[in-house]
Amino acid sequence: MPNSLFTDRLAAAMEAADSLICVGLDPQPARTSPDEILRFNTRVIEATAGLVCAYKPQSAFYEVAGDVGWQALKDTIATVRRVAPQAIVVLDAKRNDIGNTAEAYATSAFDWFDADAVTINPYLGGDAVAPFLQRPDRGAFALCRTSNPGAEDLQSLPMADGEPLYLTVAERAREWGEAHHGNLGLVVGATWPDELVQVRARCPEMPILLPGIGAQGGDLEASVEAGVDAHGRGLLVSASRSVIYAGDAEEIRAEASRLRAAANAANLAREPS
């Protein structure tokens, strides 16, 4: 459905799989050799197809494998199209730059790799984000509050108006997305459920990509409760190593299924807003 709005495509992917779960396709260099990446990912995609709404390959784990990895990233996205055609692909690349450089990154992500969305860094401002939002059927997710301890160094610092930087970023990003096709989302780490509540309150309609979900059901439940939109959607709960290294195909499928059920249960149990 190349002519649909990105937000509609995301909602359709969630409905089709009845799932908020996104699988991070992050082959670890120490565990998966460059030549094995495509086969490794294909097994994961086949095992999880129909259970998840999205796949999120992390560009760094392909780039580190050089030209072989770069091609494996493209082939991985093509494999999602073939095996799990209703899922969307978020290229996790944290790209950004100014002007026509950002345009080149957008073209690379959307045309060469054929990703549906790409993660971007907001630090350069709205004109650097705009090139990623030109196509109604594609989108981007801007970093807002990351899951690492160092996120405190800048993201949680108070601005002159008393707001932490990450909420200022959230507000700006909402404006940037609204000025295009509503196709800008936010990245908020699962390690900060209180901050997720704040972000969702400010940005009721924006898709949120939530990395950092591990094996702990608690985090997942608190995050779903805090992060879904008024329709119980709009949240991509991303899990990577806990799924892709769960074991054989059956164990991978079982872990994805468990996460999907836990997220859906938390979603049903939340207070109606």
Place this chain on the structure above:
Amino acid sequence: MPNSLFTDRLAAAMEAADSLICVGLDPQPARTSPDEILRFNTRVIEATAGLVCAYKPQSAFYEVAGDVGWQALKDTIATVRRVAPQAIVVLDAKRNDIGNTAEAYATSAFDWFDADAVTINPYLGGDAVAPFLQRPDRGAFALCRTSNPGAEDLQSLPMADGEPLYLTVAERAREWGEAHHGNLGLVVGATWPDELVQVRARCPEMPILLPGIGAQGGDLEASVEAGVDAHGRGLLVSASRSVIYAGDAEEIRAEASRLRAAANAANLAREPS
């Protein structure tokens, strides 16, 4: 000199060419086809060798050309090694991510591409920057104040202590670099000479990468005066299209030579600090 400190290598490259000039190897998709990139860059490197201290390929303009571009980026860096061995290579990739993902980006930049330094985005905080600073002979440049109009959206906003965000970033980056090998520099756009003065005052020892120099000598002179360190070094004045699309090899060399002379004249003319 793989065992030297990055800052010593940068100073040696500036001394060897008696130059602050860095050539941005940014082949424009509309003007240079993917198959021509390596030949195009080789001509530029041959024409400017000995006149410049550094080369800065912009990753986006290679990524947009797919696998051919990715390989051309690696081959371009190898060509700098061969043709201009005293120059350093800054991979302009604006990368960053958390934890072992940042490590993978650093490994890609330093091992697969063999870059001496890489540009990074500071928004994720110190623990995400650290993987780029582990090697004494390699370095990174963190975005501080970018040259685009949208830089005002976030970078110039005042923090609670009255400082604009970009100066807070500069101060944090100084601490992050000092905690490693002094191998973290800053990116400050040439369109903001007043801000460059502020950054240099806070960070007297940090290398500064200055993109955005066009054909205007005024910008260059004001930027050199504002940006060099106490030794008249520590500033990489980067020019891209005005050099690489100057014309034939002789015209490319003439333009690089003109920028080098203008920067050196401005450096000699500045007040001793």
